[in-house]
Amino acid sequence: MSDLRHLYQELILDHSRSPHGFGLSTDSPHRSHQVNPTCGDEIALAVVHDGTTVESVQWEGQGCAISQASASLLSTLLERRPLADVEPLVAEFREAIQSRGTIELDEERFGDAIALNGVSKYVARVKCAMLAWVALEDALDS
Amino acid sequence: MLPNPAQTDFSSDELDAIRAQFPILTERVNGHPLVYLDSGATAQRPQRVLDAERDFVLRRNSAVHRGAHWLAAEATEEFEDARATVARFVGARPEELVWTSNATEGVNLVAQSIAEASLDPAADPRVRLAPGDEIVVTELEHHANLLPWQRLARRTGATLRYLPVSDEGEVEGIDEVIGERTRLVAFSHASNVLGGYSPVERIVARARSVGALTFLDSCQAVPHAPVDFGALGVDFAVFSGHKMLGPTGIGALYGRFELLDALPPYLLGGSMITTVTMDGAEYLPPPQRFEAGTQRISQAIALAEAVRFLDELGMERVAAHGERLGARLAEGLAGIPGVRVLGPGPGAPRIGLASFVLEGVHAHDVGHVLDERGIAIRVGHHCAQPLHRRLGIAASARASTSVYSTHAEIDVFLEGVAEAAEFFGVAGTREVLA
Numbered sequence: 001m002s003d004l005r006h007l008y009q010e011l012i013l014d015h016s017r018s019p020h021g022f023g024l025s026t027d028s029p030h031r032s033h034q035v036n037p038t039c040g041d042e043i044a045l046a047v048v049h050d051g052t053t054v055e056s057v058q059w060e061g062q063g064c065a066i067s068q069a070s071a072s073l074l075s076t077l078l079e080r081r082p083l084a085d086v087e088p089l090v091a092e093f094r095e096a097i098q099s100r101g102t103i104e105l106d107e108e109r110f111g112d113a114i115a116l117n118g119v120s121k122y123v124a125r126v127k128c129a130m131l132a133w134v135a136l137e138d139a140l141d142s
Numbered sequence: 143m144l145p146n147p148a149q150t151d152f153s154s155d156e157l158d159a160i161r162a163q164f165p166i167l168t169e170r171v172n173g174h175p176l177v178y179l180d181s182g183a184t185a186q187r188p189q190r191v192l193d194a195e196r197d198f199v200l201r202r203n204s205a206v207h208r209g210a211h212w213l214a215a216e217a218t219e220e221f222e223d224a225r226a227t228v229a230r231f232v233g234a235r236p237e238e239l240v241w242t243s244n245a246t247e248g249v250n251l252v253a254q255s256i257a258e259a260s261l262d263p264a265a266d267p268r269v270r271l272a273p274g275d276e277i278v279v280t281e282l283e284h285h286a287n288l289l290p291w292q293r294l295a296r297r298t299g300a301t302l303r304y305l306p307v308s309d310e311g312e313v314e315g316i317d318e319v320i321g322e323r324t325r326l327v328a329f330s331h332a333s334n335v336l337g338g339y340s341p342v343e344r345i346v347a348r349a350r351s352v353g354a355l356t357f358l359d360s361c362q363a364v365p366h367a368p369v370d371f372g373a374l375g376v377d378f379a380v381f382s383g384h385k386m387l388g389p390t391g392i393g394a395l396y397g398r399f400e401l402l403d404a405l406p407p408y409l410l411g412g413s414m415i416t417t418v419t420m421d422g423a424e425y426l427p428p429p430q431r432f433e434a435g436t437q438r439i440s441q442a443i444a445l446a447e448a449v450r451f452l453d454e455l456g457m458e459r460v461a462a463h464g465e466r467l468g469a470r471l472a473e474g475l476a477g478i479p480g481v482r483v484l485g486p487g488p489g490a491p492r493i494g495l496a497s498f499v500l501e502g503v504h505a506h507d508v509g510h511v512l513d514e515r516g517i518a519i520r521v522g523h524h525c526a527q528p529l530h531r532r533l534g535i536a537a538s539a540r541a542s543t544s545v546y547s548t549h550a551e552i553d554v555f556l557e558g559v560a561e562a563a564e565f566f567g568v569a570g571t572r573e574v575l576a
Contacts, residue, residue, distance in 0.1 A: 003172075004511060004514055004565060039506050039522035040523040040527065040530070040536050040537050041504075041506070041537075062504075063504060063506070063536075064504035064505075064506035064507045064510075065504060065507045068504075122510070124510075124513075128506065
């Protein structure tokens, strides 16, 4: 079970079972709907911000534990964060998750989201972890 | 009375001999012996299928139906022998079997050819559609047997309707939905998700009674049971080579000759014409009319070898083996707390395939736990989103077998699913934190 535990850390399972930011109540125009065509996972995500600070990231969706935990951790991470931080954070996250285990997320910058570090060793799971982050990028472009 | 050996499962010695012909089965994955239960997606290939392809490529490779040299004649003969072998295997005459790159291309070929015919007032009325006509599919179709018909309906102004499925995945509404306006009924022979068979005879009888054509997606039946398209009375059917121990890149379309002959070609180019001028062309009869360009020669020859392999095993026995594996899969899964098995209930016939949902755990996570143990299954919607929506689920996990699959492998798989259930602490309900 050790390899499994490395990927599915308690924090991941907790976030997937009790997700943060789950439920779309905002009418913020900054929103996106993304689908992972391989497995049918999907997410609808909206960013509430005032132009300088992210107030909240709300989302609804369905998918595997990794994709759900990733969305939840993203929502936790960005709450009340300067809007200018978002783009570099997404870039760093993408680089680490796609690194096949060679780059780890920085705990000081990513907090609990470093629980997703295990994903980068599993090419088949990278898309699961990225889904919410891709939606976030798209939402801020809209 | 002794059981009829033609209808009994393989003995363990026979199964060992079968498995010895598939080198990949000795591979290890993540430190475990490979347990390959994704044959519904693509089956493994025996050594002799590769040997047949290699032998052709290394010794007799040449373009077919052109060139007057010795190699060209040899290649053409082998290519056409392969067609005859595969055609006989599915109860067709050679001229009724068109090579395609896969089953998907076969569906698109017929749909696009009908769309083309529908633009031509001089085309055979049997293959022309117009506004008011209806195309009928089922709710359980693979996207490959749905999307081409959706587009055909849009292009011709016809209406696409569907036969709904029950909670157990049974096709319903045959007499209600198939009616006087129905011109074509496209449906799966066996479901790639549920593993159960469609009521082919009833659908064909109803379609015939209203003068509609039938199109059968037989991808999940041809590899697993004796199939005779002529006896089934369908007008068209498709299947793919790589699901029946053959290579990728080759499949076939069966069509009753007079209907193939009524269809205009799908791809235009070399090797499908009699006369070409700067203004137009005359086309060859089927099957060559539908085989423009250089064909998948070595793949066709390899597929014929796969067919000989299956013939030697005996399709009755292949079917008996698959049904027993399917029953063990379905029964074993149903015995694991939190598992919902999709498709036919206990005792109902199913091919060697079972899809399931583990309550509260996403299929992708189940698949990951199994993969860590070297067990390969399919997770997701299996290219059948409407069916999953109908069943109220987003995704499922599917274990699918082939001639080389063993009961011991099913047991390893079942243990894996039980472990996944334990690991994720099957609970289900999601608490949402504000």
